[in-house]
Amino acid sequence: MIYREAGQFKTSYASDQAIFPIPQDRVFVGVVCVAAVLVPLFANEYWLQAILIPFLIYSLAALGLNLLTGYAGQLSLGTGGFMAVGAYSAFKLTSAFPGLDIVVVFLIAGLITAGVGVVFGLPSLRIKGFYLAVATLAAQFFLIWLFNRVAWFVNYAPSGTITAPPRTVLGVMVTGPQATAGARYLTALALVAVFALLAKNLVRGRVGRAWMAIRDRDIAAEIIGIRPLRTKLLAFAVSSFYCGVAGAEFVFLYLGSAETLAFDIALSFLVLFMVIIGGLGSILGSFLGAGFILLVPVFLTNAPRAVGIDLPVALAKQLEVMVFGALIIFFLIAEPSGLARLWQIAKEKLRLWPFPH
Amino acid sequence: MDVLHGLVAPLSDIAASPLFFVEVLVGGIAAGLLYSLVALGFVLIFKASGVFNFAQGVMVLFAALTLVGLMDRGVPAPLALLLSIAVMIALAFAIERVVLRPLVNQEAIILFMATIGLNFFLEGFGEMLWGANVKRLDVGIPDTSFRMAGILVNRLEMAAALTAAVLVTILAVFFQKTRIGRALRAVADDHEAALSVGIPLKTIWVVVWSVAGLVALAAGVMWGAKSGVQFSLSLIALKALPVLILGGLTSVPGAIVGGIIIGVGEKIAEVYWGPLVGGAIENWFAYVMALGFLLIRPQGLFGEKIIERV
Numbered sequence: 203m204i205y206r207e208a209g210q211f212k213t214s215y216a217s218d219q220a221i222f223p224i225p226q227d228r229v230f231v232g233v234v235c236v237a238a239v240l241v242p243l244f245a246n247e248y249w250l251q252a253i254l255i256p257f258l259i260y261s262l263a264a265l266g267l268n269l270l271t272g273y274a275g276q277l278s279l280g281t282g283g284f285m286a287v288g289a290y291s292a293f294k295l296t297s298a299f300p301g302l303d304i305v306v307v308f309l310i311a312g313l314i315t316a317g318v319g320v321v322f323g324l325p326s327l328r329i330k331g332f333y334l335a336v337a338t339l340a341a342q343f344f345l346i347w348l349f350n351r352v353a354w355f356v357n358y359a360p361s362g363t364i365t366a367p368p369r370t371v372l373g374v375m376v377t378g379p380q381a382t383a384g385a386r387y388l389t390a391l392a393l394v395a396v397f398a399l400l401a402k403n404l405v406r407g408r409v410g411r412a413w414m415a416i417r418d419r420d421i422a423a424e425i426i427g428i429r430p431l432r433t434k435l436l437a438f439a440v441s442s443f444y445c446g447v448a449g450a451e452f453v454f455l456y457l458g459s460a461e462t463l464a465f466d467i468a469l470s471f472l473v474l475f476m477v478i479i480g481g482l483g484s485i486l487g488s489f490l491g492a493g494f495i496l497l498v499p500v501f502l503t504n505a506p507r508a509v510g511i512d513l514p515v516a517l518a519k520q521l522e523v524m525v526f527g528a529l530i531i532f533f534l535i536a537e538p539s540g541l542a543r544l545w546q547i548a549k550e551k552l553r554l555w556p557f558p559h
Numbered sequence: 560m561d562v563l564h565g566l567v568a569p570l571s572d573i574a575a576s577p578l579f580f581v582e583v584l585v586g587g588i589a590a591g592l593l594y595s596l597v598a599l600g601f602v603l604i605f606k607a608s609g610v611f612n613f614a615q616g617v618m619v620l621f622a623a624l625t626l627v628g629l630m631d632r633g634v635p636a637p638l639a640l641l642l643s644i645a646v647m648i649a650l651a652f653a654i655e656r657v658v659l660r661p662l663v664n665q666e667a668i669i670l671f672m673a674t675i676g677l678n679f680f681l682e683g684f685g686e687m688l689w690g691a692n693v694k695r696l697d698v699g700i701p702d703t704s705f706r707m708a709g710i711l712v713n714r715l716e717m718a719a720a721l722t723a724a725v726l727v728t729i730l731a732v733f734f735q736k737t738r739i740g741r742a743l744r745a746v747a748d749d750h751e752a753a754l755s756v757g758i759p760l761k762t763i764w765v766v767v768w769s770v771a772g773l774v775a776l777a778a779g780v781m782w783g784a785k786s787g788v789q790f791s792l793s794l795i796a797l798k799a800l801p802v803l804i805l806g807g808l809t810s811v812p813g814a815i816v817g818g819i820i821i822g823v824g825e826k827i828a829e830v831y832w833g834p835l836v837g838g839a840i841e842n843w844f845a846y847v848m849a850l851g852f853l854l855i856r857p858q859g860l861f862g863e864k865i866i867e868r869v
Contacts, residue, residue, distance in 0.1 A: 277668060325850060329857045331667070332611050336804045337853060339797070340846035347843050467797070471675060478672045520687040527679025534676065535661040538669045 207553075221402055238391055242384030250383035251456075257496050258390040259451045264476040264488035265394075265401055266444025271474070272482035273405055274437035275417025276326050280338040282469035283345035284442045285449025286462060287315040290355045292450035293364040297357055304369040304377055304454065308393065312447040318345070319442020326434050330420075342470055346462045365459035377454045386455040393451065397444060402485050404440070413437055414483070445473075479533055481540025490541040498526060572831060583830050584823055589716030591822020592723040593785070596778035597799035598806065598814040599726070600771040605808045606747040607767040608659070610670045614677040616796020618772060621685040622647055623779030623788045627696050628689035647772030655765045682793060696783035719781040726777055727815055730770070734811070739766055747809070801849035807862025816860060820852075821845045 210225070212218040222228045242250065267281050292311035296304065322341040329337050349355050356364055368378030375381045376389045404410050412433045415423035424430050453460045472495060480491020502522045506513050513521065537544050551558070597619060604612040612618075625646050629639035658673055734740040745753040746763045754760055782792055802821045806813025828844050858864060 271668075325854060329850075329853050332671070332808060333804050333853055333857060333859070336800045337846070337850045339800060340843060340850050343843035343846055347840070475672070475675070478668070482668070517687065520683040522683070524680050524683030524687070527676045527681075527683065530676030530679065531658055531673050534665075534669055534673045535658075538662070538665050 221399075221406075235395070238395075239388070242387055247383050250387050253496065253500065255383065255387050255390055255456050257492055258387070258394045259448050259456055260473065260476060260492040260496060261489045262390075262394050262397060262451065263445050263448035263473045264480065264492045265398060265485065266441045266448060267473050268477045268480075268482065268484070268488045269401060269405070269413070269444065270437050270441035271477055272484065272487075273410060273417060274413040274434065274441075275420075276323070276434060276437060277331065277335040278338045278441070279335050279467070279470050279474065280322060280341035280345075281445055281473045282465040282467060283342040284315050284319055284445040285452060285469065286345055286349055286465035287318045287442075288312060288446030288449030289453040289460065289465070290349050290364060291315065291446070292454060293366075294355065294357075296367060296369060300367070300369075304371060305389075305393070307369075308447050308450045308454075311450045312443040315446025315449070316439040316443040319438045319445075320435050323435050323438025323442075326438065327431055339467070342467055346465060349462045361461075363459050363461045364453060366454040366457075369454075379458065390451055390455050393447065397447070398485060398489075401444075405485065409433075409436065417483075475530065479530065479540055481542030484540065484542035486545065487540050487542030490545065494541060498529060502526065583826050585712060586716070587823035587826030588819050589713060589720050589822070590826060591802075591818040591820070592720045592815070593716070593778070593781060593818075594795070594799050594802045594821060595815045595818025596719070596723050596726070596774065596781060597795050598802040598818055599723075599730070599811065600774040600778065601799060601803050602806075602809065602811055602814045603730075603767055603771045603774065606811075607743050608746075608764055609667060609750075610659070610674060611667065611808075612771070613671060613674045613796065614681060615771065615775060616799070617678045617681045617685070617793045618647075618650075618775040619779040619782065619795065620788070620790070620793040621650075621681050621779075622772065622776035623696065623783040623792060624685045624689040624694075626776065626780065627694040627783065627788045630696075631694065643776055644773060647776055648769045651765050651768035651772050654768055655761060659764055660761065678793075682790075686790070693787045693789040694783075696780065696788050715781075715785055719785070722777055722781060723815065723818075726774065727811065730774075730811060733770075739763075743767060798845065801845040804859055805849040805852050807859030809863050810859070810861035813859060813861035817849075821848060824848050 207224050207226070212223070217223065222231055241254065245254065263281060263285060266284075267278065270276050270278050288308075288311045291314040292307050295307045295310055296302065299307075318341075322338065325337050326334055350362070353359075353362075356362055359365075366377040368375060368380055370376065371389060374385050376385045405413070412423070412428045415426070415428050416430060416433050416437075420430060423433075449465070452464070457464060476491035476495045477488060478491070479494055480489070481487025499522060502525055503518070506518060506521075597615060600615040600618065601612060604610055604615070622643055626639055626643040629642055630636060634642065654677065658677060659670075662670055662673055732740075734744060742753070742758045742763055743766070745756070745758055746760065750760065753763075778795075779788070779792065782795060786792070802814060802817040804817075805821060806815070806817025825841055825845055825848075829841055852860065856862075
């Protein structure tokens with residue numbers, strides 16, 4: 203880094219175990235946090251609505267999947283379905299109890315999703331690897347079918363869509379058509395910040411270590427006294443909780459209204475991409491991956507126009523898909539451990555710069 | 560009580576008209592074999608390289624698009640078929656060189672993700688080359704039904720079933736009797752041991768991806784003739800996945816038997832019990848069925864027994 207950590211000695215266990223042990227890192231994180239809060243003052247509506255809000259929500263979903271796949275080693279393709287559970291239960295809750303604070307609604311929706319996640323996580327005790335991945339697709343298809351089929355979930359709306367009703371937090375409108383992008387952004391930001399901190403602490407504690415032991419070698423983990431049943435189901439529960447909250451936010455803070463199509467299998471893959479490109483088993487990676495996967499299409503759409511090439515719409519769309527696929531392969535070849543690993547390498551290099559030897 | 564009645568009533572329906580039940584059964588077997596054709600491609604690649612090739616569905620689409628695209632441009636059918644085969648083999652070479660070789664020794668999930676990347680790429684590439692609109696593929700077999708021993712049978716589905724049978728026979732002979740087939744089985748057993756006795760891994764991969772490409776072409780022709788060559792063809796990969804895990808990821812006969820079980824189960828459930836839950840259950844029923852089987856045999860019906868060591 204530009205700074206040196208030489209001469210900084212840890213004098214207590216507390217300081218040694220801090221999340222950010224180096225003061226400069228703490229300053230950096232603090233600056234990022236303050237900047238993130240101040241963003242609505244500068245960013246325009248397009249940036250907030252089209253990039254920053256989805257970025258925060260996808261980050262939360264990626265975080266959830268990363269806990270399950272990256273830390274506990276259970277490959278899941280049902281993320282879209284779990285996000286749908288969050289969204290639909292939040293919708294049902296807030297229309298049944300309009301007085302309930304929307305943040306509380308999000309949390310309860312998350313808890314409901316956690317319950318559903320546990321149910322669909324049960325097979326993981328017996329089925330492993332790709333067999334499990336395909337089995338989680340059962341959750342994806344079944345849940346989406348259920349929400350499509352049972353009109354009760356959409357309050358018998360003939361259009362089959364759920365719409366975010368206007369709700370306030372501390373007197374500020376945060377959902378519904380009247381809510382400003384800034385207010386929705388700040389809500390999403392606050393939730394993501396809290397949950398990222400929680401996840402960070404979760405994975406370095408007892409729970410996270412148990413997850414990683416299960417991931418690395420489940421039989422060995424069992425032998426040293428980790429209970430696979432509890433550990434795996436907890437991973438499914440926590441991961442689904444995150445995905446559920448993200449799903450609720452997806453409709454309430456980002457889309458405004460949605461039908462089941464928004465939660466189809468493509469969403470599952472998108473979130474999985476974010477986790478893999480960002481880095482399996484990394485909290486930071488979930489954010490980097492979400493940013494990358496979100497920005498690449500925006501970049502690819504705008505790049506040809508920026509350099510003065512005007513492509514036909516269909517061709518541009520096909521090229522975009524192609525380049526996106528090629529980029530993913532390229533990134534996997536260049537750095538299979540993801541963007542988080544790149545960041546780590548960069549940090550290590552900069553630490554010794556300019557005298558690497 | 561109503562629900563109970565709904566659950567039981569179809570059973571008496573079956574007893575009342577056994578001929579119709581057999582028709583449903585035959586339809587299910589035929590549909591299942593079509594799934595098998597796609598699942599077969601997955602199994603071949605997984606067996607030989609341990610790669611869970613998500614792009615198999617798009618390979619089916621791509622192969623069919625190439626064939627139809629060539630035929631639309633006035634290339635006679637046999638030549639177009641040969642050219643499509645050549646294209647699929649070229650594709651196998653390219654994939655081995657560009658995707659697989661740099662990713663040797665990576666974790667399975669990374670390779671899986673790479674094939675999803677490939678999936679996107681081929682999707683865009685195929686559409687760019689041949690256009691996105693629905694194309695008709697005429698293989699000279701009408702999509703009509705005839706009566707055989709009193710049972711309504713679809714000609715096209717019969718042809719597909721025959722194709723699947725022939726393909727599996729050829730593949731079985733290829734695997735068991737030829738030199739390359741033996742090498743493939745050796746690689747499937749143990750990469751490193753195969754390498755150490757002098758089997759060229761790279762060649763084997765090209766061969767196996769080529770064969771998967773050819774299987775994709777066959778599946779593409781059959782599916783294309785049935786429902787037209789269009790983008791949604793790539794989604795049949797999702798229908799093949801439950802077949803795959805039901806039969807076992809590493810078993811060729813498993814793909815066939817799994818396909819039949821899924822096809823028949825799906826048809827029967829849809830026809831007899833579908834109305835009870837409001838229909839359109841074909842999207843998830845296969846998965847739930849496969850899940851049920853997996854709970855009893857976690858490695859699929861014919862998959863290799865998973866031996867876990869610490």
